[in-house]
Structures are given as C-alpha cells and as structure tokens.
Amino acid sequence: MALLSLRDVRIHDGVGRRDLVHGVSFALTPGKAVGIVGESGSGKTLTCQAVLGILPEHFAVSGGQIEIEGRDVSTLTQKEWTAVRGTTIGAVFQDxxxxxxxxxxxxxxxxxxxxxxxxxxxxxxxxxxxxxxxxxxxxxxxxxxxxxxxxxxxxxxxxxxxxxxxxxxPKVLIADEATTALDVTVQAEILDLLADLRERTGLALVVVSHDLAVVAQLCDEVLVLRAGETVEQGPVERILYEPRHEYTKLLIAEHEQYGLDRFTEEKELDHVA
Ligand SMILES: Nc1ncnc2c1ncn2[C@@H]1O[C@H](COP(=O)(O)OP(=O)(O)OP(=O)(O)O)[C@@H](O)[C@H]1O
Structure with missing residues (x-):
C-alpha cells in the first residue's frame, strides 16, 4: 500500500474563484522519493499544504483524492490531522x-x-x-x-x-525548498543527510524545489509543474536525459552551466556503491 497517494488533486482558491492546482498525481511507497519541480507560483507549496492538511484559508481541495496509508484525508477530523502530522508525515520548509x-x-x-x-x-x-x-x-x-x-x-x-x-x-518527510536559502556547500550537506536518512530508515521523501538539480539528486520520480499543471512526470533519468516538454528542457538548459552534471554524477556513483 502507498504511504501517500495523490490522484488528480485539484486545489481551488475560493477568493480568486479559480483552480490553482489542476490535477497532481503521484504515489509514494516506503523509501521512495518523489520530486516536485517548477517555477515560483506553480503550486508546489499548495500541494504540500494540502497533503499536510494546512491549506491557507479560502483554499480547498476541490477535486481528486489524497490518501495517507490508504485513508482518504477528506474524512479526517482536526484531531486526526494533528495525529497524522509529525507521526506519519513530517515536513521542513525554507527559512x-x-x-x-x-x-x-x-x-x-x-x-x-x-x-x-x-x-x-x-x-x-x-x-x-x-x-x-x-x-x-x-x-x-x-x-x-x-x-x-x-x-x-x-x-x-x-x-x-x-x-x-x-x-x-514519520514515514514520509516533505522537504519544501528546504535547502533553498543555504549556500551551495551547506545545501549539498543537507541533501546528503536526507539521502542518508532515506537509506538508513526507509523514510519516503517528497522533495519540492524550483531547482531541478536538487530534485535530481534525491529523487526517483519527478513531476514538473507549471502554473498548477503537471507538464511532465516520470523517472528522474528519463526526465533529465529525454525531456519531452519544452518547459522541462528549459529547466535543464538553465542548469547546463552550473551544476546539474555534478549532482547527477554523484547520483550515479551512489547507485554503483
Ligand atoms: N496564502 C495565499 N494567499 C493567496 N494566494 C496564494 C497563497 N498561497 C499561494 N497562493 C497562490 O497560489 C499559487 C501557487 O502558490 P504556491 O505557493 O503553491 O507556489 P510554489 O510553486 O510553491 O511557489 P514558490 O516556490 O514561490 O513557493 C500562486 O499563484 C500563489 O500566488
């Protein structure tokens, strides 16, 4: 059974009267790491907040389904949410x-x-x-x-x-731009720590970043979000080496001069070791 599964999740802004996330799906099993990448405002954080039951006021899951260990979260009471947060799903954010x-x-x-x-x-x-x-x-x-x-x-x-x-x-840790504010060396150390926790304890990860290199280093599967839409989704190697969508190609091109290779080479070495 998946620890966490999202099926076609939509998030609605009641004040702006529009959907800001238009159908996000992924499933997380123990030890797996899913990355969500996309530019600012693409709906990454709202997706995480929905998973944690902490959407800001006026926002609601308006379609699809979120299940935590097989349980539809729309049936959880506040008390049950409090029990889920921390014990099943933990989270770290920027700042x-x-x-x-x-x-x-x-x-x-x-x-x-x-x-x-x-x-x-x-x-x-x-x-x-x-x-x-x-x-x-x-x-x-x-x-x-x-x-x-x-x-x-x-x-x-x-x-x-x-x-x-x-x-x-917790069985799942959400890291939402958790290394964004840190300098590159410290960022690499924190990413290494998360990878190590995953390996040692089977912790499953949801890694959210505007930085494809961060996601590429840690994750098995990547979702590329743009304006609340999943434009591309698949295994990290496929996304990196055979991107299909123009927007994904752009994210990769942005990295060509500074660092994606370094991260992916480390990842390959990890696989060999
Ligand atoms: N509390 C809020 N009030 C009003 N609008 C919001 C709020 N939170 C998010 N939004 C809007 O929802 C959309 C998606 O925001 P979200 O924070 O999920 O994006 P993001 O991909 O995480 O971006 P960032 O990397 O900048 O955090 C944006 O258009 C944003 O302006």
Whole structure:
C-alpha cells in the first residue's frame, strides 16, 4: 500500500474563484522519493499544504483524492490531522529560523516535539532530542541542545528542524525548498543527510524545489509543474536525459552551466556503491 497517494488533486482558491492546482498525481511507497519541480507560483507549496492538511484559508481541495496509508484525508477530523502530522508525515520548509521560538533553547524545542508526539517524560525526551540532534549530524549535540536559534547558522537550524520533523518517526518527510536559502556547500550537506536518512530508515521523501538539480539528486520520480499543471512526470533519468516538454528542457538548459552534471554524477556513483 502507498504511504501517500495523490490522484488528480485539484486545489481551488475560493477568493480568486479559480483552480490553482489542476490535477497532481503521484504515489509514494516506503523509501521512495518523489520530486516536485517548477517555477515560483506553480503550486508546489499548495500541494504540500494540502497533503499536510494546512491549506491557507479560502483554499480547498476541490477535486481528486489524497490518501495517507490508504485513508482518504477528506474524512479526517482536526484531531486526526494533528495525529497524522509529525507521526506519519513530517515536513521542513525554507527559512528554518521562522519555525523556531527565538527565546527557547533549540534542544528544548525538539524535546517538546518528542514529549508531545511520543509521550515521553521530560528526561527521556531530552535524551531522545540529543540523539536526534546527533542523527542529523550536528557535532556536539549536547552543546547544540543548550543553544538558542540565533547562535546557530542557517544550515544548523535546518538540521534542527529536520530533527524535529523526524522526532516522531514519520514515514514520509516533505522537504519544501528546504535547502533553498543555504549556500551551495551547506545545501549539498543537507541533501546528503536526507539521502542518508532515506537509506538508513526507509523514510519516503517528497522533495519540492524550483531547482531541478536538487530534485535530481534525491529523487526517483519527478513531476514538473507549471502554473498548477503537471507538464511532465516520470523517472528522474528519463526526465533529465529525454525531456519531452519544452518547459522541462528549459529547466535543464538553465542548469547546463552550473551544476546539474555534478549532482547527477554523484547520483550515479551512489547507485554503483
Ligand atoms: N496564502 C495565499 N494567499 C493567496 N494566494 C496564494 C497563497 N498561497 C499561494 N497562493 C497562490 O497560489 C499559487 C501557487 O502558490 P504556491 O505557493 O503553491 O507556489 P510554489 O510553486 O510553491 O511557489 P514558490 O516556490 O514561490 O513557493 C500562486 O499563484 C500563489 O500566488
């Protein structure tokens, strides 16, 4: 059974009175990674918000079906949504600092997620939070635990957010432009971390980026969205080497001078290893 499946999902803007996403479909099984790529405003984030049950006011899923572990999400109550978020599907977004309370130690914030979602007592939650900070490859996790958000770099904050997102052992992690604000080296480290989590734990990924190189590095399947429309969808190698749609060709051409090759070569090596 798919962990997450979207069938012809449409998202409607009640104020603008129009559909902004016109039929997105994909299925995610354990350990699989699906990428959604497209320019700004193409509906990537709305699609993720629909999957998490956090569409902004006035927006609604107006067609198709989203199923999480076989369950139609349109039947979920608010309470059930809260249980699904974090425990089945975790998410990380761009701009990690805005998701953390600046006046609380980062470790306390991760421990709080563990306490609420896993029902651990304070001491165990602290221990587990330190383990999680280590699992996202933060050096000296005990020290990081005691630090405040302003003391950490953007890359470290994103690791903290990933630690919080995987705290309740979700089966799916949505990474929505999770590396966009980071410089190239740090971006590569975070992508490597996500690939490693996927490999070690079977975590399935939905990777959202305007950057085809990011998606190409991590994913098996890619959806190319333009203005809410899926213009092309298929295995990553096919999309990269035999793009059919002009828009996909454009996304690839944009990359020719800076880096797609580097990412895909790494991916091929990963396959060999
Ligand atoms: N809260 C909102 N209020 C009004 N319009 C919105 C809101 N969120 C999204 N939209 C509109 O919905 C469309 C799709 O937005 P979405 O954020 O899903 O795009 P995106 O592909 O994720 O782009 P980006 O990379 O810029 O985040 C856009 O036209 C956007 O203006």
């Amino acid at each position: 990690p600092a805005s998701y953390l309370n600046p006046s609380l130690k980062v470790g306390t914030q991760v421990a709080e997620v563990v306490r609420v979602k896993k029902g651990l007592g304070r001491r165990d939650a602290r221990q587990r939070a330190i383990e999680l900070l280590g699992a996202v490859r933060l050096r000296d996790p005990e020290r990081v635990y005691r630090q405040y958000p302003h003391e950490l770099s953007g890359g470290m904050l994103q690791r903290v957010l990933i630690a919080a997102a995987i705290a309740a052992d």
